[in-house]
Amino acid sequence: MVSSVLKQISFFKDLSNSDLKKLFSIAGLKQYAAGQMVFAKADLGNNFFIVKTGRIKIFTTVGGGKKKTFAYLKKGDFFGEMSLLGGKVRSASAQAAEDSEVLVISKKNFKRLIIENPDFSLNLLQTLVERLHKANKDMESMLFHNILGRLAEAILDLSKDKHTKPVKMAIDQNELAQYLGTTRVPVCRAINTLKRAGIIDYRRGELVILNQARLQSMAGSD
Amino acid sequence: MVSSVLKQISFFKDLSNSDLKKLFSIAGLKQYAAGQMVFAKADLGNNFFIVKTGRIKIFTTVGGGKKKTFAYLKKGDFFGEMSLLGGKVRSASAQAAEDSEVLVISKKNFKRLIIENPDFSLNLLQTLVERLHKANKDMESMLFHNILGRLAEAILDLSKDKHTKPVKMAIDQNELAQYLGTTRVPVCRAINTLKRAGIIDYRRGELVILNQARLQSMAGSD
Numbered sequence: 001m002v003s004s005v006l007k008q009i010s011f012f013k014d015l016s017n018s019d020l021k022k023l024f025s026i027a028g029l030k031q032y033a034a035g036q037m038v039f040a041k042a043d044l045g046n047n048f049f050i051v052k053t054g055r056i057k058i059f060t061t062v063g064g065g066k067k068k069t070f071a072y073l074k075k076g077d078f079f080g081e082m083s084l085l086g087g088k089v090r091s092a093s094a095q096a097a098e099d100s101e102v103l104v105i106s107k108k109n110f111k112r113l114i115i116e117n118p119d120f121s122l123n124l125l126q127t128l129v130e131r132l133h134k135a136n137k138d139m140e141s142m143l144f145h146n147i148l149g150r151l152a153e154a155i156l157d158l159s160k161d162k163h164t165k166p167v168k169m170a171i172d173q174n175e176l177a178q179y180l181g182t183t184r185v186p187v188c189r190a191i192n193t194l195k196r197a198g199i200i201d202y203r204r205g206e207l208v209i210l211n212q213a214r215l216q217s218m219a220g221s222d
Numbered sequence: 223m224v225s226s227v228l229k230q231i232s233f234f235k236d237l238s239n240s241d242l243k244k245l246f247s248i249a250g251l252k253q254y255a256a257g258q259m260v261f262a263k264a265d266l267g268n269n270f271f272i273v274k275t276g277r278i279k280i281f282t283t284v285g286g287g288k289k290k291t292f293a294y295l296k297k298g299d300f301f302g303e304m305s306l307l308g309g310k311v312r313s314a315s316a317q318a319a320e321d322s323e324v325l326v327i328s329k330k331n332f333k334r335l336i337i338e339n340p341d342f343s344l345n346l347l348q349t350l351v352e353r354l355h356k357a358n359k360d361m362e363s364m365l366f367h368n369i370l371g372r373l374a375e376a377i378l379d380l381s382k383d384k385h386t387k388p389v390k391m392a393i394d395q396n397e398l399a400q401y402l403g404t405t406r407v408p409v410c411r412a413i414n415t416l417k418r419a420g421i422i423d424y425r426r427g428e429l430v431i432l433n434q435a436r437l438q439s440m441a442g443s444d
Contacts, residue, residue, distance in 0.1 A: 082355060085344075085351040086351040086355060114347065115340040121343040121347065124347060125303075125307050128354060129303065129308040129350065133309070136282065136292065139290065139357065139361055140284060144284045181365035182365070
């Protein structure tokens, strides 16, 4: 039963039942209400986390209160590994974007998992590589694309796991601005440009993708 | 003897002698002349590389010939892991920045090293976390700093392993511009501003840091 719960979480789908039992026996479960912080940038990091339900936002803040959202994590995604493997303090903040349940694993048990379980390491490595790839793409995008191209990329990114046709998602303009690391005004202007071109529709916090192909070509290939 | 050679390479310093022998027995050695490509973005990736001597530049190109340098790798640094662990094609290009020798490990042997050797995985994980941290800092810097702050950060970054006093390094303006992902003109202007303020000196491709503290405060803390 334990393993059937965990097998639903993608991160664990490659692990054997005995490994899953071991993992579950060393993990605690914690609940966070929407808006609650899991940890803040510069905190000392002592735990590794796996999202069980809900949605966790990973972001950074800099002087002047500006924010940049790095990712929204959902069921099966992990976070908090960076300060356990590198510098000791959190390099970004984590906050529940909606009511969430999170598995918590101590630093000591996290290191043991890596040493005793090659599949766990391989999963970690693959995810870190994905995140590094996304970070490099984001950088390229910041350097070489204008705000319209970056917005197109962000919309495609955020809608990746939506399967309605046409793709619909709830997102407010502030969230979009933070995802791009910019302010509301230029994002609002870019949204209106995409609306006028018939590429998206956007009203009352709901975004609908009307022309996926044009959005993709604006975001640039690969 | 084999192990004493490899022990000089930081990546291997935590590995046991028997692990080192195993590694050495499965690695080939390849030489690249300055300017020669090791691989290009979008190539199929089949090998993992460790720098033995010289310097390897990792960069990306986008339409219009614009370039962004992600890193200069030296003795003990590895590269090429991304397409072995994630997507199959290279996400960036690798080129010898000077005459270099590189250890080459096949994809199959690379996966075996991860599965059979937890220390190897831990080393990989720690380095990927460092790179992700740097990428996130670079993004923050692009979003929230002006060109002067970014140049200050790049200079500190590139001079990290120089131990002369004052710190000196050979770097041309094009390389600096590519490191920032921008063009020569704004970088040239920013260099002149730093020179006039007495923070650096720069002539004939040699950069000298005159006031490290001010450079650090311009680059922003953390």
